[in-house]
Amino acid sequence: MSSHVTRRRTAAGLRLLAAVLAAGVILFPLYWMVVVAFSTRSSLSGGGLRLWPEQATLDNFRRVLDSFPVLTWFGNSVAIALVTSVIIVLINLLAGYAFAHLRFPGSGVLLLVALSTLMLPVQVIMVGLFRLVTDLGLYGSYWAVILPTAASAFGVFLARQFILTIPRELIEAARIDGATHLQIFWRIVLPLSRPLIAVLFFMSMLQVWNDFAWPLIALRENALYTLPVGLLFLQGQFGPDYGATMAFALITVTPMVLVFLLAQRWFVQGFSRSGLR
Amino acid sequence: MTARAREAWAGYAFAAPTLLLLGVFVLLPLGGAMVISLQETNGFGDGTFVGLDNYQRLVQDPVFWRATLNTALYTVLVTPAAMAIGLGLALLLDSALPARGALRSVLILPMAISGVATALMGVLIFDENSGFLTEVARAMGLPQVDWQTHGPAAFASVVIMTLWWRVGFNMLIYLAGLQGVAHELYEAARLDGANAWQRLRHVTVPQLSNQSFFLVILNIIYSFQVFDIVFVMTGGGPERATTVLVTYAYDTGFVTRDQGYAAAIGVVLLAVTLVVTALRWRAQRRREETE
Numbered sequence: 023m024s025s026h027v028t029r030r031r032t033a034a035g036l037r038l039l040a041a042v043l044a045a046g047v048i049l050f051p052l053y054w055m056v057v058v059a060f061s062t063r064s065s066l067s068g069g070g071l072r073l074w075p076e077q078a079t080l081d082n083f084r085r086v087l088d089s090f091p092v093l094t095w096f097g098n099s100v101a102i103a104l105v106t107s108v109i110i111v112l113i114n115l116l117a118g119y120a121f122a123h124l125r126f127p128g129s130g131v132l133l134l135v136a137l138s139t140l141m142l143p144v145q146v147i148m149v150g151l152f153r154l155v156t157d158l159g160l161y162g163s164y165w166a167v168i169l170p171t172a173a174s175a176f177g178v179f180l181a182r183q184f185i186l187t188i189p190r191e192l193i194e195a196a197r198i199d200g201a202t203h204l205q206i207f208w209r210i211v212l213p214l215s216r217p218l219i220a221v222l223f224f225m226s227m228l229q230v231w232n233d234f235a236w237p238l239i240a241l242r243e244n245a246l247y248t249l250p251v252g253l254l255f256l257q258g259q260f261g262p263d264y265g266a267t268m269a270f271a272l273i274t275v276t277p278m279v280l281v282f283l284l285a286q287r288w289f290v291q292g293f294s295r296s297g298l299r
Numbered sequence: 300m301t302a303r304a305r306e307a308w309a310g311y312a313f314a315a316p317t318l319l320l321l322g323v324f325v326l327l328p329l330g331g332a333m334v335i336s337l338q339e340t341n342g343f344g345d346g347t348f349v350g351l352d353n354y355q356r357l358v359q360d361p362v363f364w365r366a367t368l369n370t371a372l373y374t375v376l377v378t379p380a381a382m383a384i385g386l387g388l389a390l391l392l393d394s395a396l397p398a399r400g401a402l403r404s405v406l407i408l409p410m411a412i413s414g415v416a417t418a419l420m421g422v423l424i425f426d427e428n429s430g431f432l433t434e435v436a437r438a439m440g441l442p443q444v445d446w447q448t449h450g451p452a453a454f455a456s457v458v459i460m461t462l463w464w465r466v467g468f469n470m471l472i473y474l475a476g477l478q479g480v481a482h483e484l485y486e487a488a489r490l491d492g493a494n495a496w497q498r499l500r501h502v503t504v505p506q507l508s509n510q511s512f513f514l515v516i517l518n519i520i521y522s523f524q525v526f527d528i529v530f531v532m533t534g535g536g537p538e539r540a541t542t543v544l545v546t547y548a549y550d551t552g553f554v555t556r557d558q559g560y561a562a563a564i565g566v567v568l569l570a571v572t573l574v575v576t577a578l579r580w581r582a583q584r585r586r587e588e589t590e
Contacts, residue, residue, distance in 0.1 A: 034395065041391045045405040051420040051463065052408070054431060058423060066429070113316040125303075126310030132318060139325045141576050143524045145545045146569045149552050149562040150331030151324065152342060173324035178317060197302075203309035232413035234527045235545075239553055250415040254531060257419065264423060271416045282411035286404060293410070293468065294475035 055275075059083070059268040066265055082269035086256070092273065094245060095252040099231060099274075102167055102248055107226040109172040111219055118181025119211050123193055124203065133182070136175040144170070144236050152239055166240035167248070171230055177222045180292075184218040185211060221292040224285050231278050249274040329569075336562035342552070346559060353563035363564070365539050366547040369454070373543060374522035376458050377465070382514050384462065385469025390503070392470070393477045403474070407467035414464070414527025421460035421532045450540030453533050457541050461528055465521070469514055476510035477503075512586070516579050523572060544568050 058066065059082055061075040086092060120126070121133045144151065151170055152161075160166040188211060196206050212219075234250045241247055247255065253267075253274050260266045282289060300308075336353055340346025357363050392403055409417065424431045425446040436443050446452050480503060488498045504511075526545040529535060535542035535550070544564060552561025 037391055037394055038396055041388070041396060041402050044388055044391075045402050048405055048408060048463065048467070051417075051424060052412075054423060055416075055420055113320070116313040117317040120310045120313035124306050124310035124313065126307040126314075129310060129314070132314060136314075136318060136321055139321050141520070141572060142325055142329060142569070143520075143572075145524045145526060145548070146565045146572070147325065147328040147332050148548070149335055149342070149558050149565060150328030150333075152552075152558075153331050153335065154324070154328050156342075169320065170324040173320035175317065175321060203306065203313070207313070228411060232415075234413065234415050235530075235549070239549075250413045250527075253413075253415050253419070257531075262426075262429075264426075264429075267419060268423065271419050275412055275416045278411045278413075279408065282408070283404060286407075289410070290407075290471065293471050 052275075055268045055271055058264050059272045061265055063263070063265055082265035083273075086266050086270045086273075089259075090252065090256055090270075091245060092252070092270065095247050095249050096273070098164070098246060099249040102164060102171075102237075103227050103230040105164075106168050106171050106230045107223050109168070110174055110177055110226045111222045113172070114175070114177030114222065115181050115185075115212070115215060115219070116207065117175075117178050118185050119207050121178065121182045122185040123188075123190070133178070136178055139173075139175050140179075148236065148239060151236075155240060161240065162242040162246065164246065167233075167237050170236060170240075171233065174226075177226070180222065181215070181218060184215060188214055217288075217291075220285070220288045224281070224288045225292045228278060228282065228289070332562045332565050335559055336566050338559045338562075340558050341556040342558040349559065353560045356560065357563055357567065362539055362542065362547060366542045366544050369539075369541060370523060370525075370543045372454070373458065373461075373525060374519055377461050377522050378515060378518040380458075381462055381465045381469045381518055382511065384466045385514070386473050386504075386507070388466065388470040389473035389477055390499070392474060407471055409464045410467050410471075412464070415531050417460055417464045418528045418531035421456060421528070425456040425532075447533070448537050450537055453537060454541050457529055457532055460532065461525070464528070465518070469518070472510050472514055473507060476507045480506045508586075512582070516575065519575055520572060523568060523575075 057073070057075055060078045060080075061072075062077065062079050062081060065072065065076050117136070121129060155161050155166045155170070160169070192210060193206055196210055201209070232250060233248070234254075237248045237251050238254070241251060244255070253270055256270050257267050335346065337348060337350060338346030339349045339352070388406055392399055392406070396402065422430070427433055427443070427445055427447045430446065432446065433443060435441075444452050446456050484502050484506070485498060488502050493501065524545055525543055526549065529541055529543055529546050530549065533541040535546045545568070548561045548564040548568070551557045551564065
């Protein structure tokens with residue numbers, strides 16, 4: 023009997039060890055980025071293996087902030103992520119409500135067309151999109167990033183599924199009281215959709231904040247760059263100056279990591295739900 | 300206006316913003332890409348119509364075939380590895396474990412990090428002059444690996460960083476699936492004398508088939524479209540050893556500005572994606588029939 027207990031304890035110990043090791047593998051590159059960002063240039067070029075900075079320094083951050091419009095890029099990222107996410111949440115909720123509760127001819131086909139665009143990544147259409155954005159005179163402006171990124175049916179499916187769970191009687195009752203469809207959306211659907219709004223908002227913030235391929239193509243001027251594009255640009259300039267590159271990488275990564283940790287339950291819900299369809 | 304007509308109008312009006320944006324910024328450029336793939340153009344001004352020339356060039360272009368092969372290899376390596384590791388971690392976190400919440404937070408943390416930052420961390424670790432692995436090998440007197448100048452090693456480094464980035468998502472999906480596995484089934488299997496491996500193989504894995512199905516499709520489609528990590532970490536090198544379809548399309552479209560050719564690569568990518576999607580539908584129908 024006691025040998026059975028011991029074996030169980032050993033198994034539990036091994037499981038914990040494996041989980042901690044896995045967590046270590048995930049954390050290590052992040053930790054290493056922090057170490058390099060705070061190390062002096064001489065200690066980095068000296069070679070040899072050090073697992074922590076000998077003396078922490080802010081030199082790398084100063085160098086980056088002095089030579090690049092980091093704050094402008096930061097502001098660009100915040101503005102583009104916020105505006106795009108607000109647009110996505112609003113229009114996808116509107117569409118979700120329409121497809122869930124309103125009857126109109128062709129709604130089934132339109133929903134199918136909208137959802138099928140999810141299979142079409144920007145990589146496939148980037149040349150055509152570039153031409154279009156140029157023709158519309160948007161090339162090189164924030165809108166060249168915001169509008170194509172906001173063109174997403176990603177939230178339509180989630181919104182429709184969620185709004186379907188709102189009892190029909192509630193909506194019918196409001197209708198009998200003479201509320202217009204817009205009033206019903208504004209006063210009944212939106213307030214009841216708060217958890218969904220949080221999920222959609224955080225997920226699109228995350229996606230837009232980290233987007234790279236399309237902003238790289240669509241933003242011509244240095245002053246309009248978002249953080250990931252700026253990060254690549256800076257790496258090209260500083261080359262093997264890892265201290266500076268990692269200091270800036272840390273600046274670009276920290277806000278989303280904090281948001282992610284604080285709002286984790288929304289992300290987990292969103293990602294888990296996206297897998298259950 | 301009748302209530303019915305008003306409802307229909309509201310339906311169109313509410314769906315319109317999403318549909319309009321999708322039409323203008325997804326479907327229109329898609330058609331545009333197809334037209335451009337029949338042209339020779341640098342992206343500014345009108346191109347010249349050249350028929351199927353770009354596609355003919357593709358067939359004879361060794362770099363295109365290399366990129367296709369690399370994309371396929373990347374897909375075949377990343378998809379099963381990300382799913383297997385994800386499942387393993389999900390099983391670990393589903394068992395009784397101290398600090399489970401904290402461990403889960405750590406394991407899904409890479410989902411919050413951009414591909415560019417992930418790739419730069421990869422450079423930091425795999426740089427063959429001063430990277431972490433090089434320093435470790437040097438300190439321990441182990442042979443050096445040419446992570447950046449040796450093709451297969453560079454390819455492996457890209458795959459490893461991809462797994463670092465993607466495993467958390469796979470784990471999360473499986474973890475959600477495990478919540479729905481009936482515990483009586485485990486008891487029954489245990490009473491029948493099934494060992495841990497048999498329980499995993501015959502109880503857990505079949506119960507998670509919905510999640511696995513979803514993850515296979517998602518990982519394949521993600522792998523076809525990989526760009527950030529490869530572009531930043533290796534730039535497709537050394538000597539095209541890590542060039543994939545999207546980095547090649549980007550290079551031809553926006554560096555050498557041969558946009559007609561780049562559009563043709565995009566159309567090929569679209570065709571492959573459509574085939575996978577069609578297979579998905581067929582498989583799903585078959586599954587629903589057998590259920």
